[in-house]
Amino acid sequence: MSPEAEARTSLTNLIRKLRFEHGEMTQQALAERVGVTRQTIIALEAGKYAPSLLLAFRLARAFGVGIEGVFQYHDGEPEGRGEPGPHAGR
Amino acid sequence: MNASQRFAWFTLGVVGLTVILVLLLIPMLGRGAFGALGFLGLLGFTPLFFLQRGDEVVQDERDIQIRLSSLTIAYSVFWVLFVLGAMTAPAVYGWSGSVPVPLVLGAVWCGLIVVQGVMALAILIQYRRGGSDVA
Numbered sequence: 001m002s003p004e005a006e007a008r009t010s011l012t013n014l015i016r017k018l019r020f021e022h023g024e025m026t027q028q029a030l031a032e033r034v035g036v037t038r039q040t041i042i043a044l045e046a047g048k049y050a051p052s053l054l055l056a057f058r059l060a061r062a063f064g065v066g067i068e069g070v071f072q073y074h075d076g077e078p079e080g081r082g083e084p085g086p087h088a089g090r
Numbered sequence: 091m092n093a094s095q096r097f098a099w100f101t102l103g104v105v106g107l108t109v110i111l112v113l114l115l116i117p118m119l120g121r122g123a124f125g126a127l128g129f130l131g132l133l134g135f136t137p138l139f140f141l142q143r144g145d146e147v148v149q150d151e152r153d154i155q156i157r158l159s160s161l162t163i164a165y166s167v168f169w170v171l172f173v174l175g176a177m178t179a180p181a182v183y184g185w186s187g188s189v190p191v192p193l194v195l196g197a198v199w200c201g202l203i204v205v206q207g208v209m210a211l212a213i214l215i216q217y218r219r220g221g222s223d224v225a
Contacts, residue, residue: 036150039092039217043152048220052151 013071016045018063034058094153097139098213104132105207121192127199133206156220160212164205171204172197 019025027041034055043049044059051059060067091099108129115123140148175197179189 031147032145035147037092037147037153040150040152043220049152055151 010074011050011071012047012074013044015041015059015070018065018070022063030059030062033062092153092217093139093148094157094213095217097136098210098217100136100139101133101206101210102214104129105203105210109203124196124199130199130202130206152220156213156216157209160209160216161205163212164207164209167208168201168204172201 015030019027019030027038027045031038031041035058036055040049040051044051056067056071060070063070108127111126111129112123115126119125142148180187183189
């Protein structure tokens with residue numbers, strides 16, 4: 001399975017939701033805050049890119065939550081993109 | 091379009107134009123047409139696409155990952171073609187024959203064209219599949 005496909009099926013995130021909860025932060029603003037391009041934020045929100053651990057930590061810190069507050073790993077059937085997984089909030 | 095995509099389009103353009111130019115000049119100049127391969131030297135300007143401008147993020151981990159995987163794909167394609175070429179040489183020149191020197195030099199240029207061209211294509215395809223330009 002390609003990294004892209006793997007990211008789509010096993011990793012979901014709440015970046016879009018968290019952006020809006022943080023004063024409707026724009027993708028560009030978040031990108032500048034964590035040191036990536038806006039395209040990478042777009043790919044992350046679309047579930048098409050699995051970030052490095054370092055970037056995951058930066059994103060979590062930007063929102064003031066833990067990594068599992070941003071990313072959810074699923075080892076079973078994929079759920080909706082960007083939707084909270086079974087481990088969300090734990 | 092980000093720096094990597096601009097880099098890929100530029101590379102593809104230079105490689106494509108060079109190949110077309112060489113093919114057009116061969117009927118007129120013969121072996122001299124291969125002098126047009128010097129246009130590939132324009133690829134030396136590609137680092138300019140990644141120059142830092144102010145606080146702007148020119149490339150990040152995803153861009154580097156895409157470029158590296160594209161380079162791997164490009165060298166894999168080159169290796170397959172190289173092996174195929176080497177395997178067909180005995181059929182063309184015989185087991186006790188010798189490969190002409192211009193062909194060896196040409197193979198080096200072809201290798202550069204294949205690697206650069208395939209890498210550029212792979213970069214563009216991966217960005218398209220990754221939805222980098224969505225929204």
